[in-house]
Amino acid sequence: MAEFFQHIINGISVGAIYALIALGYTMVYGVLKLINFAHGDVFMIGAMVGWYVARWTGESRDPSIPGALLVTLASMLACAILGFVIERAAYRPLRNSPRLNSLITAIGVSFFLEYGGQYVFGPNPRVFTVLPRHPGLHVGPVSLGYVDVVTVVVSVVLMFLLQRIVFHTRMGTAMRAVSYNSTVASLMGVNIDLVISFTFVLGSVLAAVAGILYASKYPSVQPLMGLMPGLKAFVAAVLGGIGNVPGAMLGGLVLGLAEQIVSGYLSSSWRDAVAFGILILVLLVRPTGLLGRGEAEKV
């Protein structure tokens, strides 16, 4: 039983990170109907910037809580700029062209970040330490890792904030309007360009935090680290219903739990296959996802 609880805790912690990334996918899909392939790599850049800043400030030699906050803020800022630039330079000129073209562009941007990162950073993983060492909590035989606790707390706070932004601010209302029908929203005076830029920035900021948390959990950084978590977060977004903000959170948690339980009770080498299996299952059984609504093409 203790083992089971341990898996649940690990699952929630991983799932929270997936959920943070999935939010970026789902928000961008909501406003642009575009799968932002490069999102997983923004997450990677977040971790990488964190690594550089931590080395520069001496945080990686002597970790402290304020230092960790500084590193995270710097990485959030960097990713916000990156997300803004990607949308502006690569996606905006193609907004009215066929979806296939934006998809190819997105893949191009993704590979540019991965292999550009590899060129600058080198292909080998490097150790990532930002949070101070701490033995973590022990509840009976179940241990709560320090990083896990921080991850869950930070994610819950961020998701709560995001919920406020999306459902209780003017910008959030504009986002939802654009996602519902961008033409009509623009006729109502919503500045679509601004809303889309904001959505990218918001998603990228969340990805940056997820990057720092993920890199702290498996304390390493490397240029291709965004690939798998990015893919899984996308599956989480589809599972929850793509375009649906609460859905992305739910999808992330479900995926994280499923993965931990499979790797705990079956074999850890099949962990990466779980996401793919879930994706196929969702596409077969309920393509609109757990919380999504169907949308028929207008003829």
Added chain:
Amino acid sequence: MAGLFGGSALTQARRALLSWLPFVAAIPVLWLVQHFWAEQPDWEYAFQNINHIGIAIILAVSLNLVNGLTGQFSIGHAGFMAVGGYVSAVLLLRGPAQDPYRLFFIASIAAGAGAAALAGWLVGKPSLRLRGDYLAIVTLGFGEIIRVIIENTPLFGRAIGLSPIPRYADFTWIWTAAIATILITKRLRDSTHGRAFLSVREDEVAAEAMGVDTTGYKVRAFVISAGMAGVAGALSGSFEGNLSPQSFTFVRSFEVVAMVVLGGMGSITGSTIAAAVLTLLPEYLRALANLRMVIYSIALVVLMLVRPRGLLGTREIWDLLPWRRGKGGPPPAKTPELSEALIDVRHATIRFGGLTAVCDFSLTVKPRELVALIGPNGAGKTTVFNLLTGVYPPTEGSILVRGRDTRGLAPHDIAHLGLARTFQNSRLFRELTAFDNVRLGCHHLTRESMAASVRKGELAEVEEKWITQRSEELLAVMGLLHRRDDLAKNLPYGEQRRLEIARALATDPKALLLDEPAAGTNQKEKSELMQLIRDIRDRFGVAVVLIEHDMKLVMGVSERILVLDHGVTIAQGLPREIQTNPRVIEAYLGEKYAREHAGQIAAGRVHQ
């Protein structure tokens, strides 16, 4: 030509020879090249590159079938290559030590291709039902999962890989396969199946309405493409002598995608040339090898911004050559007219969420009848067409087309039953020529198999001639023959609308559904259209159901009129009766107007 479908032994033999000619001619040449150059030590490095190019060509041309011609987006080609490579390698490693006639080798390639095609089916079937971007993610995931599976399976040598694989694949083998891939893809593209692939890329809804099973064609393209990638994997393994999971990463898939996109989506020569260039480039620019992926990705983004269809687009290098024109081949005998109702809608209702778009709608259309469906904007007219053609299933009630209940049928099945339609905002295959648009309409009348198209079988050829003749006739009837080879998007508006009617007629319908054919046309065109609709009925023996706002046209052409308002049928009858029906006038012009102009209404002079 002797006999249409039988053919004498002589023509049979000639046909077979022509079909295999490229191989009959090429294999001895390849073998001689192999013998005199490839086996010389001085040439070893050059031929290593040439063989890598051959394998890259197989990969790029086969991926082009999915990404270029069918307009889907797969980025996991290396995964299928891995499946083919490993299956073939495992067989070769356990096979007989000596294989002098290479029979076992051929069998192992076939097994690899089959396994890859099966994997393609498993991946494609669930994800291709949905549109667009899902396939990209699923194939991406698939590529990774295949690697995970290989790295965890002792049979596949885990992370270390398999070696030594018997090195049977040489220049002759690889280039025979490359030529075969190019030829199969080209012949498929030039056949009616190729037009079906293109129609999926251009407009899935319109393709369904023309009777193309879009999901079926997507899956077929995907399975064929995966199988070819499997061949490439089998050859690659047997050429290198070893296989390791590291050679099937994303990078490999992405290189192939780059080849297809750079060469031109849909251009076979483009893919071939790009495969050669992108294979040689890193070899001769060693300094750039590390930056290769960075350069590819920048090139891809820039190309999308500047030239979205790739360098060659859908054209081929030799595309300036004139098309061959064919004649002959009789059209099949028309099926006898049915006396029963063609279309029988019984109490159909459809709700979207809380909105009842069409309520308790009933309609029968007899053969050769001209029926008009009118009503104010938002009355649910187009929804009725969407119900009839199976775009939406009715929430309640039933729809019978030629006596068959259409519930559960896909739009392309209903097109097969004999319903053809045009769209309110015309949905032509914009990047195809007028001729190809009409030829595509003939697609569902063809019986040739894909294999026959590739072999250039006799039935395929006869059908192709028949399609050409029929399509040219239809273009002539619509006065569009001079536009035969123009792209649909370049036609003036009025001609686009007529082309859409020609395309719908090409499906050999029993009933033609026209959704506002006169919208945006001028008075002269409208009176021509009126005559055209009557001509179509007389010449092709079809019933016509017309949605139209232009009352002059409606009154002039229709034998019966049905009026919808807010999804409810408010009147039905002869044109004369409808013109003076107070409920209709009220729906159109408002209650007040109807009261004030009662006199004119009675005289039938309202609304032109």
